[in-house]
Amino acid sequence: MLAAGNGHVEVVKRLLAANADVNASVNVNDGLTALQAAAKGGYLEVVEALLAANANVNAAAAGYDGRTALQAAAEGGHFGVVERLLAANADVNAAAADYDGRTALQAAAGGGYLDVVERLLSANADVNAAAAAAALEDGGRMALQAAAEGGYLNVVQRLLAADADVNAADESGRTALQAAAGGGYLDIVERLLAANVDINARGHRFAL
Numbered sequence: 001m002l003a004a005g006n007g008h009v010e011v012v013k014r015l016l017a018a019n020a021d022v023n024a025s026v027n028v029n030d031g032l033t034a035l036q037a038a039a040k041g042g043y044l045e046v047v048e049a050l051l052a053a054n055a056n057v058n059a060a061a062a063g064y065d066g067r068t069a070l071q072a073a074a075e076g077g078h079f080g081v082v083e084r085l086l087a088a089n090a091d092v093n094a095a096a097a098d099y100d101g102r103t104a105l106q107a108a109a110g111g112g113y114l115d116v117v118e119r120l121l122s123a124n125a126d127v128n129a130a131a132a133a134a135a136l137e138d139g140g141r142m143a144l145q146a147a148a149e150g151g152y153l154n155v156v157q158r159l160l161a162a163d164a165d166v167n168a169a170d171e172s173g174r175t176a177l178q179a180a181a182g183g184g185y186l187d188i189v190e191r192l193l194a195a196n197v198d199i200n201a202r203g204h205r206f207a208l
Helices: 009-017 034-041 044-052 069-075 079-087 104-111 114-122 143-150 153-161 176-183 186-194
Strands: none
Touching (some): 034 079, 069 104, 079 114, 143 153, 143 176, 153 186, 176 186
């Protein structure tokens, strides 16, 4: 994955020609396949070469903070790679890693990548997919929570238009309103209030 993850397409092609295992991964718990590494870096030429060599576009995410190829591309806002992977039948709703994972939509929303969010929604991404559990960091985010926490009003609006559950909470009980309030994003707080969010919802925290 070193050549793929650093965008060295000619090296990747030479290694493939020498029968390198295109679907090898370093570790089931925290490794990446070559395709996942290339997608994470946004290296479209490398992605093309790996897909041509029959890389598994839907190889599962590693258990801890892992990403499928599509999730990795979405998290980086790499629209061209996202398009290519979807064209290769990447699973738009592939499960997030068990711990600190993200679905593709959650990853794109958390980065504020509206174009990627739009593309994933058009491919029927689940806007209300559950958040992953916590391990290395502080857990996953539902897409709306991720966008609210990042302060991305345009993404919040798009997700609400796609029927995101305004009152959904992650495993700790945190809602999108709490995430926006904690970040000081008044415009998002206003938008969520207009969507009839539960202002007094409580988990480990409450919005006020």
